[in-house]
Amino acid sequence: MPSLIDLMLEGRQIQQHSPWPRAVVDGPVWNFAAGELAQGRWSLLGLWGEPSTVHMAIMDEPTAEIAVVSLDCPDRAYPSVSQHHPPAFRLERTIHDLFGLVAEGSSDRRPWLDHNRWGVRFPLGDRIDALSQASPYRFLPAEGDGLHQIAVGPVHAGTIEPGHFRFTASGETVVRLEQRLGYAHKGIEGLMMDASLERAAQLAGRVSGDSTVAYAFAFSRAVEAALEMIVPDRAVWLRALLAELERLAHHLGDIGGICNDASFTLMHALCSVLREDVLRASNTAFGHRLMRDIIVPGGVTHDLNDEGTEIIRTTLDIIRLRFPALIELYDNTASLQDRTVDTGVLKPALAKQYAAGGYIGRASGRSFDARRTLAYPPYDRLRFDVPVLREGDVNARVWIRVREVEQSLSLIDQILDRLPEGPLRAKADPVWEPREGMAIVEGFRGDVLVWLRLRDGRIERCHLRDPSWFQWPLLEAAIEGNIVADFPLCNKSFNCAYSGHDL
């Protein structure tokens, strides 16, 4: 079996790409890589476009080797990956919507992010005028006696992001769910083009509000990889502190939120209080409840003082005091367990095929956690477990979060105990030649990937891949055969991002 290194040797290696290699390959090598993905030997980490190039990031999971292969498409077409490997479907449709590049051989050519409302087609490629009349979106068919459709969204009943769900049900049972997303598409990758590093960092931190730290972290690491910057030690450790506080807040919120969608509001009320405590501590320590715009290329903008350390420690004590009783409550309430156990099962084989990250992957047997597998600093120097379960139901996704809350508490302790002194930020020397960088950071939801090319000290192209790209399609699979009334529960246990996905 050839390794990723062999694949790289087949192509023309790009010199200024770090930390992982990128090679420009030809059609047969591209197809070979797609075949290996289909065989399950490699995992697809991302697939994105440029005006006349497509890039594919792949990983060899056992060795944690990562590489990017690129294919020039002078004829505005490239061999489809999705014809071999279904996780690429939506990514290819997006590449067509944004750049006009056609995935030849794909069986799904429907638009994805483009709802024919932009007034323009292929906004990041060779622009042409929008269609005068958009044809109605063709949902996939489901046929049989007595089936009916339920259309939900884009405006939902709860305070959540916009998206459309089309259910086909037989009585109460879901036969097929099809998502339609793109409503929150803001054209962030378009705004990134030619942006200064400062503005680009601001945009990256606003891709997905609940992962603002993770995105700023990944973006900054990609810039630093491109510019070969050394980040001061104190900033490296503070970044992990921010990331763990973010994980803690959202996991606590999710655990309560899932129980709330099973109408068990007591858990929701008590978890929300703990979550609020974390947000308030973050505000005292870093001046912003969601810790937005703190991580920037080169370091961090806000130091942690004694008052901040104190409030974080106090908050950890409160969580350690109150959280165990909540776990016990969850575990011992039969009516709640009745809703979560064996509901919305995601099979391990699918989680592996889609390289699903975060609690979704780890509740279905996929042990990938970028903090462990890629061991970026300071996680290479921290002790923590990566919890993995195989049941793949709502209950398993709750338990992964519970265990990760415990791990984050321990990580924050270790960081506060060992936080080095020193400067907060390194300055970048201006570099004028093109440089490419890439980074993968573990957000609370899963691995966030950022790839970028800098030219003349500005962003030429920046691609941000949310973990949700490989999680949303799995929700369609997990809900099949469940009752419609359990959809909110399953959906919340996935908690995929809309804005992060739509960009």
Added chain:
Amino acid sequence: MRKLLFESLFRRPFTERAPSPDDAAVIELATAVAQAARRRLGRSLSIREVDAGSCNGCELEIHALNNAYYDVERFGIRFVASPRHADVLMVTGPVTKNMRDALERTYDAVPNPKWVIAVGDCAQDGGCFAGSYAVVGGVSEVVPVDLHIPGCPPTPTAMLKGLLALLERVDAGATAT
């Protein structure tokens, strides 16, 4: 569960004192609220939230309004599931072109009298997303806005101040009748 419930009988409530209404917001509202509002609504507001393309940051803080610390329901403010049950439309985000239609239709579904609160910097003028091919701009480009609560995202306290200002205005309007 009994133990947890029992504890809460004796523990002081998490809920905190209300902040004073935001002066700036009161002035902004001065012309917005009809005098008949109090008669029709009493001292309660039903809010329908619409995410018109936000990053989800504002939604997180709107959620926080419902937690025990802020407990927005004690003021008679409720988040409802349908625009047809709402007095107030609370809109976040730069309005994306893909959401423009849905926002207009949701606004049309809210019965009169109704108010629109735009939440967050993006909702004012598109924020850092202004100028994109996929973004219309601020909420007022699509529906009339009565109150704007700035911030990225605004804190729950800032939102509470704005909402209380709206309620006071409704009250003042009623007294004047």
